[in-house]
Amino acid sequence: MATIVVALLIGGYAYSNHHATAKEYQAAMANGRTAIQSKHYTQAESYFQNALKRRLNDQTAQHYLTQTQRYVSGENALEARHFSSAQKYYGEVKDTSNASTVLVKRAKDRYKQVKEIRTNVKQFKQILNKAQGENKALNYGQSNTTLDELFNNAKFRQSYYKDLYDQALALRKSNNAGQTSETSSAASSSSSTDSSSSAASSSSASLTSAEKQAASNYSGSNEYTVTQSQKELDGKTITDGQISSARQTINAAGGQADAMSDQDVRVALQQANKKGLSLTKYTQQYLK
Template identity: 45%
Template sequence: MKKWIWTIVAVVIIAVIGGVTFTSHHITQKAYTAAMTTGRQAVSKENYSIAESAFQDALRHRTNDQQAQGHLTQTQNFVSAQSAMSDHEFSTAKSDYTKVKNAKSGSSMLRNRAKTALKLLKTVQLKAETFQDVYDQALTQNQGQSYEASNATLDRIFKDAAAKQSYYTNIYNHAVDLRSANNKAIKHGGDGTSDPSSSTPNSASSSADSSSANASSDSSSSSRTTGLTNSEKQAAKNYKGSNEFTVKKSQTEINGKAITAAQIASARKTLSAINVPAGSFSDQDIRTGLIAANKAGISFKAYAQKTYK
């Protein structure tokens, strides 16, 4: 008799435990499903912060769930890509959008949005590079004191309706500043003399640099070794390359104006920016490059990329 009683008790206990387990699993599954549904709906409405929270909630109900984790990671990458796009960090945006597009698990809606964004990004990058090249050319012309020509080059930016889009804010503002500097120089000189109270955007020059450069350009090639020691004169005479002591006056000028120390310093920065060792070039090598770029009607950056890389 007692044996039957214990059997019944055991069956009841097992049934109760099984029922509790089943109920708990059912509740967990229901909460997980609800969280995933909320996340997907939020993605559809582009409420990505809500979507992230919902997918995180789903993971709390079902730890290490690949579907929930896939949706969460994909959403986070998409948000990161959008933020990078707004900050004009195009390479980062491209990387994150690509991760969203290639996600093996996640939202097909986000994958399609990423594909569309990548197409836009390609267009934006090409346009940004074009604007940058135009600006670099205009800056070189400004540094050569060809202010009207610089303004004419900048018009290629200002006449492009896309230039005022948020993606190009930085380069557009630089172009506005350069045009302002050009106009001041034209107003105060009229003959290409820069305004002494203003400075060229993205370059810096001192009166000492300017005086030194002008003094150098006003002397003839035969008098460039004045003030040198005998050994220095001999070294300049024996030098087979080009430097300030072995060239004609015309080889140190752009449009009749001396190439300044500030222009040379700016050109060296450009070389470093494109991973060309600037230290391997003498000042005269830099002048020669600036003159060649000006004659070709292109920026020094474009000339350097074509010639030195």
């Protein structure tokens, strides 16, 4: 009789404990689904993990947990603009069976969204590359016109395209600087031309009629005309290649070859040869 009573007590306890565990499992799963509905994914993961503790190796709880974790990974990848990874995670979530239908629907929407984002990224990159090429070709105005295709697109200002947006802003700044430089150079050149013309006119105007006639009738050699012999070294014409090489040597020796005319360079070569010096030595002694 006592044995029967003990058995009944043990059986009753086991049943009661199993029933309590089952209720805890159901509560954890229900709370997890509610957390998903509210987009509290971290809480949902905790609830599903708790459900697995109440019912070890339960496939349903495991499916919910894995699905939730993958969805969170997709969200993190999207925020970090890792679109390929995000699309992969969302694809896995939407294809999960025996789990949250809410996450399946959300993942389908996200998958479609990321697919569109990746298409836009490809198109935006093509336009940006075109604008960069125009910038390199010094076509600053055309480059800015191409960039307008991006800036006039409302989607381009979304956070998903921030990296490209920042590059486009930097390129537009570069284009604007290039255009400003061109304008300044053109104005400077125009001013220089006007000054030269004015000086020439003034000089001409200061001559008497007799001086003008004499200048017109003059048929001799101009004092700045370079004769053939002045272009030679040891009887051979100094080539453009020799002049270019000499400029490099003069600069390297501390001279100012960029401020010298080609004839100045020829004279330097001739004088160095005449004095028996290398061009480097001649530059250091006479041209610095």
